[in-house]
Amino acid sequence: MNDEINYTNNPLHGLGLQDLLTQLVDHYGFETLYAYLNINCFKTNPSIESSVKFLKKTEWAREKVEIFYLYKYKNLPxxxxxxxxxxxxxxxxxxxxTPREPAELSLEDAERVREKQAQKAAEHGKTKHYQNSKPDRYW
Structure with missing residues (x-):
């Protein structure tokens, strides 16, 4: 019962995936969702029904959409x-x-965010050192 009380402090509590997606698509559209989330169900023949079907099967993608809903659409800190x-x-x-007005997002902004993420990933890859990448001796 204590867990139930805690979860009521979350805008996702009691919100179905179809309702969540409908709100996001009505506000941002599939193109913007794809630009920010890079999930193919928002690009290839997008529909609420097919997206719900995919997201129900794919936990990482569903969590990504839910995080987007909380911190972009509901604009929580x-x-x-x-x-x-x-x-x-x-x-x-x-x-x-409390939730605020949805964040204003643009396709140009999404491109800048992607470039920044790619740059960070590239920098991370440069500094990564692999230990024991070669065996000390060959058999």
């Missing part, structure tokens, strides 16, 4: 470090934090 590791539906929104 960043999650605390304790809550970061939890799936979006299990996160507890602190008292006093």
């Amino acid at each position: 960043r999650v605390s470090s304790e809550q970061f590791a939890l799936p979006p539906r299990k996160r507890i929104i602190p008292e006093g934090q």
Whole structure:
């Protein structure tokens, strides 16, 4: 019962995946969702029904959409470090934090975000050192 009380402090509590997607698509459209989330169900023959079907089967994609819903569409402040590791539906929104107007997003902004992420990934790859990549001796 205590868990039930905690989850009511989350905008995802009681919200079905189809309703969540409908809200996102009505506000942003499939093109913007694909640009920000890079999930193919928003690009190839997109529909609410096919997206729901895919997201129900694919946990990582569903969580990505739920995080987008919480922090872009509901425009909540960043999650605390304790809550970061939890799936979006299990996160507890602190008292006093209420959803705000949806973030204004553009395709140009999405491209800048992707470029920034690609640059970080490239930098991370450059600094990564592999230990024991070659055996000390060959048999």
